Amino acid sequence: MTRQFSTVGIVGLGTMGAGVAEVLARTGVTVVAVDVDDEGLARGRGHLEHSTDRAVARGKLTAAERDELLSRISYDTSLIALADVDLVVEAVPERMELKAAVFAELDRICGPDTVFASNTSSLSITEIGVHTGRPGKVVGLHFFNPAPVLKLVEVVRTVVTEPDVVADVVAFTEGLGKAPVVIGDRAGFIANALLFGYLNHAVRMYESRYATREDLDAAMRHGCGYPMGPLALLDLIGLDTAYEILDTMYHQSRNRLHAPAPLLKQMITAGLLGRKSGRGFYTYDGADSPVVV
Numbered sequence: 515m516t517r518q519f520s521t522v523g524i525v526g527l528g529t530m531g532a533g534v535a536e537v538l539a540r541t542g543v544t545v546v547a548v549d550v551d552d553e554g555l556a557r558g559r560g561h562l563e564h565s566t567d568r569a570v571a572r573g574k575l576t577a578a579e580r581d582e583l584l585s586r587i588s589y590d591t592s593l594i595a596l597a598d599v600d601l602v603v604e605a606v607p608e609r610m611e612l613k614a615a616v617f618a619e620l621d622r623i624c625g626p627d628t629v630f631a632s633n634t635s636s637l638s639i640t641e642i643g644v645h646t647g648r649p650g651k652v653v654g655l656h657f658f659n660p661a662p663v664l665k666l667v668e669v670v671r672t673v674v675t676e677p678d679v680v681a682d683v684v685a686f687t688e689g690l691g692k693a694p695v696v697i698g699d700r701a702g703f704i705a706n707a708l709l710f711g712y713l714n715h716a717v718r719m720y721e722s723r724y725a726t727r728e729d730l731d732a733a734m735r736h737g738c739g740y741p742m743g744p745l746a747l748l749d750l751i752g753l754d755t756a757y758e759i760l761d762t763m764y765h766q767s768r769n770r771l772h773a774p775a776p777l778l779k780q781m782i783t784a785g786l787l788g789r790k791s792g793r794g795f796y797t798y799d800g801a802d803s804p805v806v807v
């Protein structure tokens with residue numbers, strides 16, 4: 515019989531964590547959201563309120579439904595709040611030592627049947643799993659940004675993940691209205707492994723002044739029907755996140771396609787992280803001035 519995950523913990527309430535919390539609460543799941551401090555929680559809460567307000571304004575939710583959705587989410591700064599959840603979805607920054615520490619602590623706090631999922635986009639699920647005493651109950655659960663809109667969820671199984679756990683997680687994601695694919699543990703999984711070579715190539719074209727940012731983006735929107743061009747998409751993803759994903763894939767595969775374009779690093783160092791910092795390849799605070807290359 516398929517196992518129900520009626521109470522789910524989310525660790526890390528950044529863009530992805532907040533998006534996943536919204537997806538879960540929308541389908542009636544009780545969510546316990548944990549972040550390191552009150553500031554992190556307030557930011558995540560603000561993101562959730564903004565996103566659900568927009569859904570009300572667009573007529574996709576009534577105000578009462580929005581209130582009900584938000585009331586299903588509780589907030590805490592301690593992992594101990596996750597003692598009784600059925601499933602944990604971790605969405606902390608992409609650093610193995612951080613994820614390993616979170617799961618090692620959760621392993622002591624949660625019951626033995628709690629399933630652990632990581633929303634990592636490029637780190638090894640197998641390696642995360644061995645930091646727990648339950649590697650058979652550890653999976654990857656990779657959502658896409660914006661999580662409330664995009665249907666794909668990559669369910670990543672390792673060589674030791676129990677088949678029943680994979681089946682339960684797949685059924686759960688289908689119940690959320692998502693379209694899961696089940697894959698093995700390889701850097702970038704399916705979508706990022708294909709997508710980020712393309713995004714990196716676009717940065718290199720821009721960096722070499724082969725094309726303007728507008729022409730690069732227009733070419734892929736109008737020529738290939740993509741909803742966004744590559745540079746606009748990098749701004750949405752966040753240049754720091756994109757760099758980490760490329761760097762991890764490059765170190766695992768040594769495929770030059772994934773060697774991060776130098777311009778990415780320069781922009782990150784200069785604080786140009788994309789939408790979240792107000793400026794990336796484009797600006798989001800009014801005054802527009804293209805990055806000088």
Ligand code: 3HC
Nearest residue numbers: 565568572574635657658659660662663706741742747751
């Ligand atoms: N949260 C919730 N809903 C959102 C949203 C957000 N952040 N952004 C847009 N939406 C909703 C809107 O409310 C709207 O809903 P409606 O049509 O039902 O009213 C719908 O999405 C379309 O939005 P807009 O009309 O404002 O704008 P667009 O039609 O241009 O769509 C987009 C915006 C959904 C972001 C679309 O451009 C898109 O899909 N872009 C590509 C995104 C993409 O490729 N993401 C993958 C990134 S890689 C990744 O996430 C992996 C990770 O590991 C890095």
